Amino acid sequence: MDVHVVSKTDNNTHATFSLPTPTSPLAGPSSLRIRPSLLSLTSNNLTYALLGNQLKWWDAYPVPSNAPTPYNDASAWGIVPAWGFGTVLESTIESIAPGTKLWGYWPASGHVVDLALKHEPDEPSTHWIEVSPHRQTLLALYNRYLISTSDDETRHAWEASVRPVWQCAYVLSAYVFTPDPASNPAIHPYPGIPSVKETWTSADADLSRAVVISLAASSKTARAVAHNFTLRPTSGGPLGLLQVTSAPGPIQSAATALKPHFATRAVDYTSLDTEEVAQWIAALKPAKILVIDFGSRDGGFEAAHKLVSQDEVLAKAEFVTVNIGYQQKVYTMSDVGAALASAAEHSKIQFNTSPVIEAILPVQGATKLFAGLEKAWDHWLENREAAAPDLQLVWGEGVVGEKGIEGAWTRLTRGEVKPEEALVFRI
Ligand SMILES: NC(=O)c1ccc[n+]([C@@H]2O[C@H](COP(=O)([O-])OP(=O)(O)OC[C@H]3O[C@@H](n4cnc5c(N)ncnc54)[C@H](OP(=O)(O)O)[C@@H]3O)[C@@H](O)[C@H]2O)c1
CATH class of the missing domain: 3.40.50 (Rossmann fold)
Known part of the structure; x- marks a missing residue:
């Protein structure tokens, strides 16, 4: 598995290395082992690195403890999160089978991660919340995962690159x-x-x-x-x-x-x-x-x-x-x-x-908030060519090299990603 890490003190400096795929059994009930499969990168990811300490974005996916030196130093290196889809490899949740795709917050990296998810009865049926102790420092938005009901890769690419912002x-x-x-x-x-x-x-x-x-x-x-x-x-x-x-x-x-x-x-x-x-x-x-x-x-x-x-x-x-x-x-x-x-x-x-979302939820309820949001998002998808006529999906592959997450991170740090580019990656 290819891992991408960024220096916490100089976000221009980044590196990749490889790790073996984990073979340990899943930690317990409500657990999923997931491979990030379709990721996006925008200027938003630079903000995750810039304010990673202040807003705890580095806490989402700590560098695995078996990373080689010097990347195993958590004070110096971190994994920038990215929005997109992950594919379930193993599951102890009955209603989420292997092969299911989840939209949410992943490492901008190629390594497999474990999540602990819970479904709250007052939430829409496709919404699951990450409850791992190390993720509770994060703002709530980043702990919400949605089960995908579509297999359309192009739709997924827009949902990875545009829906988060x-x-x-x-x-x-x-x-x-x-x-x-x-x-x-x-x-x-x-x-x-x-x-x-x-x-x-x-x-x-x-x-x-x-x-x-x-x-x-x-x-x-x-x-x-x-x-x-x-x-x-x-x-x-x-x-x-x-x-x-x-x-x-x-x-x-x-x-x-x-x-x-x-x-x-x-x-x-x-x-x-x-x-x-x-x-x-x-x-x-x-x-x-x-x-x-x-x-x-x-x-x-x-x-x-x-x-x-x-x-x-x-x-x-x-x-x-x-x-x-x-x-x-x-x-x-x-x-x-x-x-x-x-x-x-x-x-x-x-x-x-x-x-803002956390303040809306208690007064409006999840059903009303997300029904309104989904309807407006569907409108964007249906009217994408009018809403963003120049915006193109620019596909990259994997983590390492110019066409992967690594090359895109370099372009972002240099301000080289053009207004009409929506960067998406098959991992
Ligand atoms: N506060 C929040 O809750 C929240 C939520 C979503 C996003 N954000 C933030 O909003 C910002 C935009 O995110 P995004 O993902 O929408 O960005 P994006 O699609 O990657 O767009 C970046 C835009 O930045 C402008 N720009 C300014 N300086 C630039 C430079 N030196 N080189 C290249 N482009 C430059 C360009 O617009 P022009 O050419 O038109 O100037 C470019 O189109 C990020 O900082 C993100 O973190 C915040």
């Missing part, structure tokens, strides 16, 4: 910025964590008189927000969506093809300097300007802030920034310091999908 967009649009608080309550962008906003009211969630500026609009997460906005009732807003990206052509095509009920415009970063873009926003007469930053390129946020703050009309609107993600690169300590300073200076509100 698309979920973020769904809860952001349907709950954090709910268009209908009576049905879906307004949920704080990062419940349970000290924030510049201690409470989150229906007024905070209201986009009916807002223009949204999406930065790094070609990221899969931002594309998913644009898609979810089109599913909102007209009364829920926004008035307009300005998508700022290095790839305005395809993003504008998607914006038009999805036939949104709001005004849309896709521009490159340099256009944020132009009077004409400020006038486009001002013509919509927003009471609120919401910037959602998915990991904009250098200077992107500052340019958006300048556009609004230096315009006499726009400066009167309420200015809110929600921070979702980071650039496609390995952050240095000084980059991290600059990001934190900018967040403090501009009162940016951090968003985190997992605590």
